[in-house]
Amino acid sequence: MAIDTSNLDVSTLVTTYLIPLGWKLAGAIALWIIGGWVINLIGNLSSRGMTRQKVEPTLVRYVEATLRVIMRIVLVIVILSVFGIETTSFAALIAAAGVAIGVAWSGLLSNFAAGAFLIILRPFKVGDFISGAGITGTVKEIGLFATTIDQPDNVRTTIGNNKLFSDNIVNYTLNPCRRVDLTAQLAHAVDPKQAMELIRARIIQIPNVATDPAPDVEILEFNAAGTKLVVRPYCHNDHYWQVYFDTNKALAEVGSANGWPIPAPHQVLRQPS
Numbered sequence: 001m002a003i004d005t006s007n008l009d010v011s012t013l014v015t016t017y018l019i020p021l022g023w024k025l026a027g028a029i030a031l032w033i034i035g036g037w038v039i040n041l042i043g044n045l046s047s048r049g050m051t052r053q054k055v056e057p058t059l060v061r062y063v064e065a066t067l068r069v070i071m072r073i074v075l076v077i078v079i080l081s082v083f084g085i086e087t088t089s090f091a092a093l094i095a096a097a098g099v100a101i102g103v104a105w106s107g108l109l110s111n112f113a114a115g116a117f118l119i120i121l122r123p124f125k126v127g128d129f130i131s132g133a134g135i136t137g138t139v140k141e142i143g144l145f146a147t148t149i150d151q152p153d154n155v156r157t158t159i160g161n162n163k164l165f166s167d168n169i170v171n172y173t174l175n176p177c178r179r180v181d182l183t184a185q186l187a188h189a190v191d192p193k194q195a196m197e198l199i200r201a202r203i204i205q206i207p208n209v210a211t212d213p214a215p216d217v218e219i220l221e222f223n224a225a226g227t228k229l230v231v232r233p234y235c236h237n238d239h240y241w242q243v244y245f246d247t248n249k250a251l252a253e254v255g256s257a258n259g260w261p262i263p264a265p266h267q268v269l270r271q272p273s
């Protein structure tokens with residue numbers, strides 16, 4: 001509503017409008033400062049409380065950031081009410097802006113939502129060795145919008161949370177043991193039963209090989225070169241490659257120590273009758 005200033009003198013204008021406006025402005029500034037201090041206090045206290053309860057660090061950041069945003073919105077609404085502005089229309093404006101932002105930033109928001117589900121459902125945590133979205137490696141950080149993974153070749157990869165959450169996730173660290181799959185080809189002249197006993201006895205001596213479950217050494221198939229064995233020791237994922245390479249070395253040592261011939265396809269030639 002327009003103010004008719006034709007019949008108002010300066011003193012009336014000051015006392016009637018400017019002074020009350022100044023008080024409201026001062027009150028709004030005071031509310032903003034005090035409210036900001038309270039918001040920071042509550043945010044820090046909530047963060048420390050969750051940290052003491054050993055909550056996942058990424059979840060702590062999620063909760064703290066969400067709490068701060070909600071309290072800031074409430075603070076703005078309170079300040080607007082001090083000026084006599086209708087907060088219902090302002091809330092409608094926020095809702096409309098939220099819809100517009102949701103449409104424009106649908107990709108980012110989907111990554112944010114997927115990140116929240118990754119934190120809540122916890123298919124993996126920081127430090128786990130996983131495979132997902134075509135990437136295999138160690139999880140270094142679960143962020144608000146993306147997850148960072150260090151691959152075995154020391155390449156750091158950042159994956160959008162939505163892409164990762166939408167794919168099948170394989171966690172190699174979750175279970176206490178992981179199986180190492182290898183094969184050993186024997187020549188026709190080597191006795192498979194004796195070879196299995198020798199290999200099994202040697203594999204048990206390899207450091208970090210689990211005894212429960214015990215290593216598997218079995219006949220996989222018979223082919224033109226002889227008998228093929230499957231060799232499967234178990235170990236923790238942290239020792240996977242050490243056990244993998246040491247088992248290959250053990251197979252070579254057993255074959256060399258017992259004079260096993262090199263496997264080769266065996267053919268029988270017959271004279272035509």
